[in-house]
Amino acid sequence: MPPAMVCIHHAGELKATDRRRREPARRSCHSTGKVDLVSGSDLYQRLGRHAGTAAIVDDFYRRVLADADLQHYFAGVSMPIQRRHMTAFLITAVGRPETYRGRDLSSAHRGLAVTGSDFEGIAELLGQSLREHEVAEEDVTTVLDRIAALRPQIVQADN
Numbered sequence: 001m002p003p004a005m006v007c008i009h010h011a012g013e014l015k016a017t018d019r020r021r022r023e024p025a026r027r028s029c030h031s032t033g034k035v036d037l038v039s040g041s042d043l044y045q046r047l048g049r050h051a052g053t054a055a056i057v058d059d060f061y062r063r064v065l066a067d068a069d070l071q072h073y074f075a076g077v078s079m080p081i082q083r084r085h086m087t088a089f090l091i092t093a094v095g096r097p098e099t100y101r102g103r104d105l106s107s108a109h110r111g112l113a114v115t116g117s118d119f120e121g122i123a124e125l126l127g128q129s130l131r132e133h134e135v136a137e138e139d140v141t142t143v144l145d146r147i148a149a150l151r152p153q154i155v156q157a158d159n
């Protein structure tokens, strides 16, 4: 049976389990007749929607925690929460309005003294995780460009 139509205005009323079963994007709204181009960005679809992005984030933090230069930043950090926040954050960054409820990035990274080279290291590992999940090179570039734009909020060390 095809999934029921749902418009952008009422999608928030669905239970999470219902939402997972829905087909992506470009549904028209029953009340305005407008086509919904917002709720399912194409890039989000190509990352594999929520489940695909969560798998990329899992792989990413496995790499981070195995990296001798980066793992110390995460000592004492709750990784399940971290993975959840990063997944929501990335989904927002690829254009889908998702409910990222974490702190703003400047506050989250204040006091961590993240260096420029560690920022590059994190971006490199994220690129590896995206490629590992067969994300097209053009899309990897798009995601990494958006991440690079966040640099000033994250790198707060002097070097």
Ligand code: HEM
Pocket: 070, 073, 074, 077, 078, 082, 085, 086, 089, 101, 102, 103, 104, 105, 108, 109, 112, 114, 118, 119, 120, 122, 123, 147, 150, 154
């Ligand atoms: C590259 C872009 C990055 C993005 C998009 C990003 C995103 C995030 C997000 C969404 C959170 C959760 C905020 C919250 O819990 O409210 C977070 C926390 C954190 N990030 Fe990043 N991050 C980035 C780079 C880095 C880098 C380069 C490092 C260190 C090398 C780092 C270390 C951390 C740590 C340790 C936390 C946990 C802080 C805490 O719980 O007190 N992040 N980051």
